[in-house]
Amino acid sequence: MQKIQSQGVHHITLVGADRQTSIDFWEGVLGMPFVFEQPNLDNAAESHLYFDPGDGRLITVFTNEERTVDPTRTPTDPGCVHHVAFAVSNASFRQAVERLEERDIKHSGVKDRGFMDSIYFKDPLGLLIELASYRFEPPFGHTHSDVLLEAHKLRTERGDYNIAPVHLADAIERLVRRSRPSLSDDRTPRDPYAGHGGVATPGGDGAGAAEPVESE
Numbered sequence: 001m002q003k004i005q006s007q008g009v010h011h012i013t014l015v016g017a018d019r020q021t022s023i024d025f026w027e028g029v030l031g032m033p034f035v036f037e038q039p040n041l042d043n044a045a046e047s048h049l050y051f052d053p054g055d056g057r058l059i060t061v062f063t064n065e066e067r068t069v070d071p072t073r074t075p076t077d078p079g080c081v082h083h084v085a086f087a088v089s090n091a092s093f094r095q096a097v098e099r100l101e102e103r104d105i106k107h108s109g110v111k112d113r114g115f116m117d118s119i120y121f122k123d124p125l126g127l128l129i130e131l132a133s134y135r136f137e138p139p140f141g142h143t144h145s146d147v148l149l150e151a152h153k154l155r156t157e158r159g160d161y162n163i164a165p166v167h168l169a170d171a172i173e174r175l176v177r178r179s180r181p182s183l184s185d186d187r188t189p190r191d192p193y194a195g196h197g198g199v200a201t202p203g204g205d206g207a208g209a210a211e212p213v214e215s216e
Contacts, residue, residue, distance in 0.1 A: 011050075011058035012084065017067040017125060019047055025123050026051040026059060029103070030086065053086055074126045083120065083128035093117060093133035114163040115148065136168045139176045147171050 016022040026032045026049075035058075036050035046062045053059050076082050088096070096119050100107045108120040119131045138147045148163075150171035155163055177187060 009057055011060050013060045013062065014125075014127065016049070016061040016063040017069045018065050019049065019063040021069055021124055022049055022061045022063055026061070029105075030129075032059060055087075069124050070126065071122065071124060072126045073122065073128070081127070083130050085118070085130035085132045088131050088133050090133050093119070093131060096131050114165075115151065115168055135165065136172065139172055139179070141179060142175050146175060150174055 023034055027034050030053075032051035032053050034049065035052050038048055040046035040048045040062050043062070045066075046064050049061045049063060051059045051061070074080065097107065097109070100119070100121055105121050108118075111118045111120070113132075115136065116132050116134050118133075121129055123129050134144060136144075136147060138144050147168060148171075151163055151167040154167045154170055154174075158167075160167070
């Protein structure tokens with residue numbers, strides 16, 4: 001028995017109401033270009049709209065002009081979608097609260113997830129949407145998932161309750177050490193300000209520490 005190996009999300013399809021509501025939200029609020037449209041090939045009464053969420057993959061929506069907008073929260077029963085999350089840059093994330101509020105869209109405020117910051121709000125049809133901004137950049141040749149896997153191992157090794165920036169920082173260092181060669185035989189942390197070879201000594205007396213430097 002072998003697996004059927006996935007290689008990424010191809011598209012996510014949602015059931016929408018009228019066509020214009022979908023365009024106004026996915027493109028008009030979240031900036032996703034409206035790139036393709038054709039009839040729903042399984043239901044002639046519906047149109048099938050395609051939006052690019054920013055990575056070349058697709059969010060698609062079935063629309064029908066006879067359906068009306070209902071903002072009631074979508075079901076969260078087993079088997080249902082709880083929410084859909086979209087990546088945004090830190091610069092865009094910092095504008096999210098203001099831009100939601102200028103449209104009178106209720107939201108959760110910024111939520112600290114340890115490895116990312118998040119804001120939650122509902123689309124016009126009650127689907128919970130998350131805007132997520134990572135707090136780290138993966139090292140060259142690695143993905144965010146690579147860093148999270150390594151950070152998870154560190155967190156559980158240390159018995160910590162949830163992920164924190166220190167796990168991310170140490171995970172990135174581990175990945176770089178494993179994947180990037182060096183001429184040095186000894187790649188342990190060092191303190192070039194301490195003298196005597198500069199090997200970092202936890203809990204040292206601070207001798208030789210540099211004076212604070214003020215920005216100009």
